[in-house]
Amino acid sequence: MADKVLMKGNEALAEAAIKAGCRHYFGYPITPQTEVAAYMAKRMPKIGGTFLQAESEIAAINMVYGVAAAGKRVMTSSSSPGISLKGEGISYLAGSDLPALIVNVQRGGPGLGGIQPSQSDYFQATRGGGHGDYHMIVLAPASVQEMAELTVLGFELADTYRMPAMVLADGTMGQMMEPVSLDFAVSPAPEKPWATTGTKMAREHNIVNSLFLTPEELEQLNFTRYERYQAIEANETRYEEYMTEDADIILAAFGIAARVSRTAVNEARKQGIKVGLIRPITLWPFPYAPFAKAAEHAKAFISVELNMGQMIEDVRLAISCKAPVTLCNRAGGMIPSPGQVLEAIQKADGGVSK
Amino acid sequence: MTVFEKPHAMTDVPMHYCPGCTHGIVHRLVAEVIDELGIEGRTIGIAPVGCAVMAYDYFNCDMIEAAHGRAPAVATGVKRADPENHVVFTYQGDGDLASIGTAETVHAAARNENITVIFINNAIYGMTGGQMAPTSLPGQVTQTSPYGRDPKLCGYPVKICEMLSTLDGAEYLERVAVNNVANIRKAKKAIKKAFQNQLDGKGFSLVEVLSSCPTNWGMTPQKALQWIDEKMIPYYPLGVYKDRSAAKEEA
Amino acid sequence: MSMKRFLFSGFGGQGILFAGKLLAYKGLMEDKQVSWLPSYGPEMRGGTASCSVIISDEPVGSPIVAEPDILVAMNLPSLDRYESAVQPGGMIFVDSSLVERKVQRDDVQVYYVPATKLAGDNDMPTLANIILMGKILKVLDEYEESSIGAALQKVISARHADMLDVNRKALEIGANA
Numbered sequence: 001m002a003d004k005v006l007m008k009g010n011e012a013l014a015e016a017a018i019k020a021g022c023r024h025y026f027g028y029p030i031t032p033q034t035e036v037a038a039y040m041a042k043r044m045p046k047i048g049g050t051f052l053q054a055e056s057e058i059a060a061i062n063m064v065y066g067v068a069a070a071g072k073r074v075m076t077s078s079s080s081p082g083i084s085l086k087g088e089g090i091s092y093l094a095g096s097d098l099p100a101l102i103v104n105v106q107r108g109g110p111g112l113g114g115i116q117p118s119q120s121d122y123f124q125a126t127r128g129g130g131h132g133d134y135h136m137i138v139l140a141p142a143s144v145q146e147m148a149e150l151t152v153l154g155f156e157l158a159d160t161y162r163m164p165a166m167v168l169a170d171g172t173m174g175q176m177m178e179p180v181s182l183d184f185a186v187s188p189a190p191e192k193p194w195a196t197t198g199t200k201m202a203r204e205h206n207i208v209n210s211l212f213l214t215p216e217e218l219e220q221l222n223f224t225r226y227e228r229y230q231a232i233e234a235n236e237t238r239y240e241e242y243m244t245e246d247a248d249i250i251l252a253a254f255g256i257a258a259r260v261s262r263t264a265v266n267e268a269r270k271q272g273i274k275v276g277l278i279r280p281i282t283l284w285p286f287p288y289a290p291f292a293k294a295a296e297h298a299k300a301f302i303s304v305e306l307n308m309g310q311m312i313e314d315v316r317l318a319i320s321c322k323a324p325v326t327l328c329n330r331a332g333g334m335i336p337s338p339g340q341v342l343e344a345i346q347k348a349d350g351g352v353s354k
Numbered sequence: 355m356t357v358f359e360k361p362h363a364m365t366d367v368p369m370h371y372c373p374g375c376t377h378g379i380v381h382r383l384v385a386e387v388i389d390e391l392g393i394e395g396r397t398i399g400i401a402p403v404g405c406a407v408m409a410y411d412y413f414n415c416d417m418i419e420a421a422h423g424r425a426p427a428v429a430t431g432v433k434r435a436d437p438e439n440h441v442v443f444t445y446q447g448d449g450d451l452a453s454i455g456t457a458e459t460v461h462a463a464a465r466n467e468n469i470t471v472i473f474i475n476n477a478i479y480g481m482t483g484g485q486m487a488p489t490s491l492p493g494q495v496t497q498t499s500p501y502g503r504d505p506k507l508c509g510y511p512v513k514i515c516e517m518l519s520t521l522d523g524a525e526y527l528e529r530v531a532v533n534n535v536a537n538i539r540k541a542k543k544a545i546k547k548a549f550q551n552q553l554d555g556k557g558f559s560l561v562e563v564l565s566s567c568p569t570n571w572g573m574t575p576q577k578a579l580q581w582i583d584e585k586m587i588p589y590y591p592l593g594v595y596k597d598r599s600a601a602k603e604e605a
Numbered sequence: 606m607s608m609k610r611f612l613f614s615g616f617g618g619q620g621i622l623f624a625g626k627l628l629a630y631k632g633l634m635e636d637k638q639v640s641w642l643p644s645y646g647p648e649m650r651g652g653t654a655s656c657s658v659i660i661s662d663e664p665v666g667s668p669i670v671a672e673p674d675i676l677v678a679m680n681l682p683s684l685d686r687y688e689s690a691v692q693p694g695g696m697i698f699v700d701s702s703l704v705e706r707k708v709q710r711d712d713v714q715v716y717y718v719p720a721t722k723l724a725g726d727n728d729m730p731t732l733a734n735i736i737l738m739g740k741i742l743k744v745l746d747e748y749e750e751s752s753i754g755a756a757l758q759k760v761i762s763a764r765h766a767d768m769l770d771v772n773r774k775a776l777e778i779g780a781n782a
Contacts, residue, residue: 066431
């Protein structure tokens with residue numbers, strides 16, 4: 001434990017990005033992620049990096065696009081309304097096959113919404129957010145340690161698959177302090193022969209571009225990109241199971257909702273209810289397999305979310321409607337209590353016993 | 355004997371520009387300057403959205419296609435990725451730079467971002483077929499101002515050089531035209547200075563090039579060049595709007 | 606102890622978050638599982654500030670403390686708001702120099718500490734929070750000199766190292782109050 005320090009999630013994430021070799025950060029202030037920018041503003045000048053407060057989230061994501069095109073690890077962070085503004089740039093990153101890390105420390109919406117924790121950008125993150133056929137790798141931390149580790153993983157996967165990755169956190173993950181160890185391995189960025197770093201008069205010019213006016217060509221590019229996505233679905237799906245083996249009831253929850261759910265599972269187990277938790281760590285690709293497997297014995301599923309029910313659609317898809325799926329939720333910046341989740345479990349258990 | 359040839363920094367790809375369009379001239383001027391300064395191997399160009407969207411095919415240096423209006427932000431990223439080695443220019447039209455990308459333009463200038471901006475002002479949206487631009491003249495008929503641009507209805511044209519010259523950050527702002535040989539020579543000089551400034555680490559340099567769009571103006575190429583003289587230059591006077599280093603030397 | 610859930614609450618500027626941080630670090634020094642979660646938002650600017658701290662032998666589930674085992678109320682609005690939320694059999698620590706009323710419940714242990722007055726009397730006007738912390742640790746039988754000292758060194762930045770001794774003294778004053 002000696003190497004552990006207490007850090008806010010936002011700060012642990014920022015330091016982990018630096019550990020991952022990110023030396024370029026572009027952002028714009030918005031609660032509750034501003035600590036990321038503040039941390040970068042302090043650290044980057046000391047290590048020869050670039051921190052730049054952009055004139056807007058739109059400018060920030062396009063600065064990210066520029067550094068990514070030049071082949072370096074780069075990131076931006078924001079919170080929900082700001083991520084909407086970045087949607088255009090994210091689509092261009094995906095369309096130009098550029099790696100970059102985008103952090104969304106979610107707050108309640110829609111519109112200006114509020115500043116308290118939320119998970120209501122699940123659809124936006126997992127279905128794209130910007131226009132066109134594309135995906136981002138979406139990572140959902142449930143602890144300060146994961147805020148750090150999934151940030152590193154985000155950079156690595158983005159580089160490996162040449163695509164944007166997102167850390168989808170929420171206000172509690174950003175603001176919470178927990179012991180964290182930053183003593184972990186980082187794979188260096190791979191060679192990027194496609195990057196626009198100047199031809200040095202030694203090769204053909206590289207072009208970073210998402211415009212393809214010939215539909216046949218654009219279709220083929222989409223096909224190729226989706227083959228890559230299939231490889232990611234096969235190789236990079238991550239999740240955690242907790243007490244699922246004998247479970248009659250399965251909770252589905254990510255991020256802070258998974259923390260609350262875990263407490264509720266412990267309470268319910270004390271009451272003799274067989275309940276378990278599947279916590280997706282990658283939201284895209286979504287871990288369909290463990291849910292399908294659980295559906296072989298589980299009789300009810302509960303999706304615990306800080307929104308009006310978004311991930312629940314993936315849970316239903318995953319189990320092919322073999323069992324009822326109910327929603328246990330709060331919205332607008334409210335967080336379900338372990339008691340609320342326990343009640344949902346008890347209610348489901350009543351149904352199961354009958 | 356000198357034989358006329360393409361600058362090395364230009365590819366041998368046939369351009370898609372309309373007959374009489376001056377984009378080709380400005381592309382060539384930029385390419386000549388890149389050749390003369392010997393910087394092709396470390397230059398990265400940023401293409402806009404607009405008629406010049408496919409500029410990435412016409413320059414031999416590395417090229418990036420940006421989202422509409424965002425070229426100065428993309429250029430900021432590329433420049434800061436390797437400020438010592440990268441030479442970065444954007445090539446943007448009036449809709450891109452002075453309408454949808456106004457914020458990116460103004461703030462890149464305010465930061466004195468060490469980049470070169472080539473700004474094509476032809477007072478119209480070309481690629482989408484001749485709609486009103488932020489720089490369309492009062493009274494100018496376009497597809498979206500069919501009765502002539504009425505300032506009471508849609509405001510006055512944006513004068514980029516004048517506007518940016520109020521910013522302490524901007525290093526060098528000059529407006530040129532490419533409607534005759536003398537003006538083209540001056541334009542090349544300005545473009546070269548805008549690149550040289552970047553090499554000297556002086557900062558944000560923008561050259562506004564008054565250009566013609568015979569197709570969407572509904573004129574012959576010759577008439578269009580005349581129109582620059584008669585209509586555009588009186589509204590957008592040519593000249594240096596800011597030259598911070600020169601001003602310092604004089605002081 | 607398997608798990609203790611603390612809720613610190615008071616005015617912004619009373620060192621609510623700092624006190625919570627000290628406790629969390631002490632837990633970390635003792636190899637416990639800990640979490641610290643502040644309220645954030647406009648109420649941080651002069652209104653009510655609060656923070657949740659959990660110290661546990663098991664991994665911490667939800668870091669949100671809605672029903673604390675131990676409530677620390679450094680002003681009246683905090684007591685008004687959270688008194689009823691405390692677990693039966695729990696504890697409430699009150700800064701009695703700022704909160705004039707008594708706790709209404711009889712199913713909790715209550716400790717009144719005139720922390721702000723003690724801080725003023727001892728020429729450490731900003732350390733009422735630490736004085737209260739001394740009392741809390743004493744009552745919980747958690748007054749471990751070594752881990753408290755180590756935790757203090759962690760939360761007090763090197764820039765303010767000269768504040769270490771006065772903080773130690775504040776803890777002592779609280780422990781004996």
